[in-house]
Amino acid sequence: MKRVAKNVVNFLLGMLTVTFVVILVGNLWKMYQSTVQHSKSPSILGYSPLIVNTGSMEGNKADDFNVGDLVVIHKTENTLNLKKGTIITFVDPHSESKALVTHRINRVVTHDKDHVYETKGDANNTIDKGVINPSQIIGVYQLHLKGFGSKLMFLQSPKGMLLFIVLPLIILFGSDYIIQAFKPKVSKHENGQTPNSVMSN
Secondary structure, three states: OHHHHHHHHHHHHHHHHHHHHHHHHHHHHHHHHHHOOOOOOOOEOOEEEEEOOOOOOOOOOOOOOOOOOEEEEEOOOOOOOOOOOOEEEEEOOOOOOOOEEEEEEEEEEEEOOEEEEEEEOOOOOOOOOOOEOHHHEEEEEEEEEOOHHHHHHHHHOHHHHHHHHHHHHHHHHHHHHHHHHHOOOOOOOOOOOOOOOOOOO
16 A cells, blocks of 8 residues: 555656646746847747736637747748638737737738738737738637646746645655654664563572
């Protein structure tokens, strides 16, 4: 029974350690790409996770997503032949902060041999202001994970890190010491050894 409990503790400790390391490495990589490479959407193998902050793509379609979801986009160099209905992420040319927007291509506008994209959020009543050049596209939508963005944001917050990672690690690392501290000491007599006899005259 003790061995089973120890194995469970070791398993939980391993899982928490891996989670902590993944989050730490992810944050360091994100920081490096943001500060050194000045990337708007840090990626791994071309894939970038984005947390949805607005409800402009809410709807009944399979690829619609809501506030708090996590959207995964893929950076592609083939931005010249995208079709109507494709969901793209681009730098908003009308935003001073150069915010990223993930909307659906509503219409492909052709000018001679070149073309630009008219975009629109599924939940919006009007199309986006202006058009998007292929060079402004960051990536193409791949999938979304419902509600995972909010969980990830909380997990990366100081409170989330403390509550779900640091505190459990401290408890698990210290569990052996706690068990040893409260474990009753076994006397030599209980161990099968007889105490030294006292000689009397």
